[in-house]
Amino acid sequence: MLLITRKIEFSASHLYHNPAFSPEENRRVFGKCNNPHGHGHNYVLEVTVAGTPDPATGMVLDLKELKEILQREIIDRMDHRFLNYEVPELAGQIPTCENIAAVIWRLLEPRISKGKLHRVRLYETPDLFVDCYGEPNGAGSGAGPGAEKTSR
């Protein structure tokens, strides 16, 4: 088995705010990330697919196809967007690196036609990143209602 990784970048803004918290609590928990005007990052996304090379092509999967999936599912959706308001998949969630990575996993996992999505690594800054490996039992995309509940 081989792991193959493709990297993309997107830039987006967000803010952390939980409407169930008081203004003071929001400021205490989220600090300057609670600024109502939002702020932005240059996100770097590494997507790793695991698989065995096809003997006919020598490839785990066609990187061009992966590039198109990433363009369609991630860049078109998130690049130069305000994540809180413009990405429906994040509605009702705090758009932390953790939650964005879980959304990206759910968007990509069903689209990978060859091999299997192994890891989604999302850098918010060079000094902060998260890794998502899906559900521990490999229970598919996690797109079911149970998985939704845990992240809201």
Add this chain to the structure above:
Amino acid sequence: MNIHLTRRYSFSASHRLHNPALSEAENNRVYGKCNNPYGHGHNYVVEVTVSGVPDPATGMVASLVNLDGFVQREVLDAFDHRYLNEEVPLFRERVPTTENLCVEIYRRLRAFPAARLERIRIEETGLNSFEYSGEPLGSTI
């Protein structure tokens, strides 16, 4: 969904690789220029990985303020701008290789209360790095 969160920290410190149980010639052979009696230093980069299911109220595996504070207290205050051989008690007994540093930092951070410690990765220079994820259940370090 379980998420691994990694934060990078840095500190600068000096050390000397020397084993008093070995002869001078042997120390020289094993540790080379790292055996220089005056010591030498590095800008260490420490990656701390913790894991958990994000809290629905905050979207976070762990508050970065808490994690930063814990790492500052347990590791950076004790290691930054120090001579590791003399100023970190363990390294009076053990050679402060980056392997041993990984295990010691893991031991110091294992008690982080808000999330599970998964891994310590240390870059001693931009060209070499070391990782420690603890031992399998039942064994000792």
